[in-house]
Amino acid sequence: MPFVTEWSTTDQRNLVVFAPDVLKVFKHYRQRFFWQPEGGGILLGRRRGKHLEVMLATEPSHKDRRSAFSFVREADGHADIAEQAWRQGDKQIDYLGEWHTHPQRVPTPSAIDRLEWGKLVLQRSTLTPILVVVVGTKAIHAELIDGVQDKMLSPIGLSE
Numbered sequence: 001m002p003f004v005t006e007w008s009t010t011d012q013r014n015l016v017v018f019a020p021d022v023l024k025v026f027k028h029y030r031q032r033f034f035w036q037p038e039g040g041g042i043l044l045g046r047r048r049g050k051h052l053e054v055m056l057a058t059e060p061s062h063k064d065r066r067s068a069f070s071f072v073r074e075a076d077g078h079a080d081i082a083e084q085a086w087r088q089g090d091k092q093i094d095y096l097g098e099w100h101t102h103p104q105r106v107p108t109p110s111a112i113d114r115l116e117w118g119k120l121v122l123q124r125s126t127l128t129p130i131l132v133v134v135v136g137t138k139a140i141h142a143e144l145i146d147g148v149q150d151k152m153l154s155p156i157g158l159s160e
Contacts, residue, residue: 007142009151014144015051016131016153025057026135027158031103037066040100042078043131044085044093052096052131052144056085070112071100097131107136109143121147 029039041058061077129146
């Protein structure tokens with residue numbers, strides 16, 4: 001599959017654009033070997049109507065809990081980066097969602113992933129969707145979720 005930076009939802013109503021540096025972070029932390037721990041962070045960028053421009057993916061911090069089959073993001077570190085980006089981006093850079101890796105070629109969200117995503121949606125004060133991304137070794141799974149009508153993005157492969 002080609003390595004592209006734009007995705008749309010399967011209904012073609014939402015566009016998500018990933019900055020090249022975001023995709024580099026995804027590729028850097030994908031689990032190509034059985035002993036590598038899951039990685040993850042938050043996604044930051046701009047909301048442009050129904051569309052998202054993902055400009056930054058935070059990297060795992062030393063405070064996050066990581067193993068080969070789990071990733072628990074701690075707020076420390078990631079929240080600081082989000083606040084700094086918000087200030088430097090004239091208060092237009094927003095929290096867009098979460099990302100993490102799975103040790104699968106084509107990743108499938110786990111029941112735990114879906115439970116945690118549901119909690120994130122409930123914490124939001126608005127119905128704006130959040131972007132959730134699971135990075136596998138060869139492909140990315142991404143969804144826009146709002147607790148009412150979740151939308152999967154068209155599948156995308158990762159180049160070597």
